[in-house]
Amino acid sequence: MATSIVPLAEEHLAEWVAIHNQVHLILPWHLTIDTRSAAKLLDDSENQLSFLAVENGSCVAIGTLDTRMESTASVPHFAFQIDAHQAAMILLKHLIAEARNRQFEEVSILCWESITQLQKLLTESGFVEKNRQSLMILNLSKACDTVPKQGLTISSLGDSVSVEEFVAANRAAFADDASRPLEVEEIEEWLETQPGFRPDIQLAALIDNRIVGTALSEYEDVGQGDVTARHAWIYGMGVIPTMLRQGIGTALMEELCRRLRKYGVSRVRLLTDPEGGINTFYDRLGFVHEAYRIEYILALG
Ligand SMILES: CC(C)(COP(=O)(O)OP(=O)(O)OC[C@H]1O[C@@H](n2cnc3c(N)ncnc32)[C@H](O)[C@@H]1OP(=O)(O)O)[C@@H](O)C(=O)NCCC(=O)NCCS
Numbered sequence: 001m002a003t004s005i006v007p008l009a010e011e012h013l014a015e016w017v018a019i020h021n022q023v024h025l026i027l028p029w030h031l032t033i034d035t036r037s038a039a040k041l042l043d044d045s046e047n048q049l050s051f052l053a054v055e056n057g058s059c060v061a062i063g064t065l066d067t068r069m070e071s072t073a074s075v076p077h078f079a080f081q082i083d084a085h086q087a088a089m090i091l092l093k094h095l096i097a098e099a100r101n102r103q104f105e106e107v108s109i110l111c112w113e114s115i116t117q118l119q120k121l122l123t124e125s126g127f128v129e130k131n132r133q134s135l136m137i138l139n140l141s142k143a144c145d146t147v148p149k150q151g152l153t154i155s156s157l158g159d160s161v162s163v164e165e166f167v168a169a170n171r172a173a174f175a176d177d178a179s180r181p182l183e184v185e186e187i188e189e190w191l192e193t194q195p196g197f198r199p200d201i202q203l204a205a206l207i208d209n210r211i212v213g214t215a216l217s218e219y220e221d222v223g224q225g226d227v228t229a230r231h232a233w234i235y236g237m238g239v240i241p242t243m244l245r246q247g248i249g250t251a252l253m254e255e256l257c258r259r260l261r262k263y264g265v266s267r268v269r270l271l272t273d274p275e276g277g278i279n280t281f282y283d284r285l286g287f288v289h290e291a292y293r294i295e296y297i298l299a300l301g
Pocket of ligand 1: 173174237238239240243244245246247248249251270271272273277278280281282
């Protein structure tokens with residue numbers, strides 16, 4: 001069957017979203033997107049190259065190549081219909097060729113361990129596993145009752161904390177982390193466009209008016225028909241290196257869970273390094289491991 005690769009355009013948005021979101025039916029924690037957020041890919045089509053694989057006039061696979069990082073081009077969106085392995089392979093090769101043309105050293109893609117069809121495609125294309133993160137889940141059934149550390153206050157972007165101060169503290173906490181640092185512009189964009197990214201659930205821990213830790217979160221409604229629930233993601237949970245092991249992370253997490261519970265959130269999720277000692281931190285808070293997310297890399301040398 002002939003497969004054509006076409007750039008994402010306004011008229012494809014609904015199909016794009018449908019293919020993207022089908023992963024959500026298999027993995028309920030997978031973030032869904034709507035046509036509005038897909039349209040943002042069009043606005044940034046210089047940096048985020050999005051394509052569809054089309055067979056017999058309908059879209060069977062979608063993919064985006066993000067070229068904003070320096071030497072690594074990432075693939076933030078890649079999904080295909082279960083019987084469209086060949087078309088997906090053609091699309092993946094197209095993304096790889098685009099990365100090669102732009103002189104990138106490698107292509108990176110994240111894949112849930114249980115999406116075996118995508119893993120097969122990636123290994124067939126020469127990708128190798130680079131690292132894996134553990135998806136941790138906490139049910140917010142019980143209330144927390146820890147006494148907060150003296151002199152510590154928890155504030156938020158909804159109060160007096162500026163986005164610039166917040167981002168600077170988050171970057172300090174994640175200074176050793178190889179992943180892309182948080183940007184002021186992206187926080188501003190999320191606040192403006194993501195209804196579940198509320199300013200009062202972007203927390204800052206302060207001691208003597210100085211931010212010593214941050215936690216970001218976003219909730220979304222998951223499920224279909226009458227069976228829906230509100231779940232949240234937590235990311236950017238970090239304490240500045242000089243203030244570790246003083247209960248700040250725990251205080252941030254407990255206040256965040258309290259606020260999320262008020263919004264009707266029943267479950268929170270986050271990704272963490274399965275090897276690190278930090279798991280003890282999450283274990284103590286009651287989080288349990290749910291799945292692995294693997295980063296695959298293809299060297300373009
Ligand atoms: C994870 C993090 C936020 C914890 O913050 P924190 O303020 O140091 O944590 P707390 O003081 O509240 O720790 C509570 C308990 O968790 C456990 N814990 C915390 N960090 C730990 C570590 N690095 N290794 C082992 N156990 C740890 C301990 O049992 C600790 O109690 P104790 O100090 O009495 O032994 C902090 O280590 C951090 O910012 N790390 C860098 C950024 C990061 O990796 N964030 C996680 C992204 S998923």
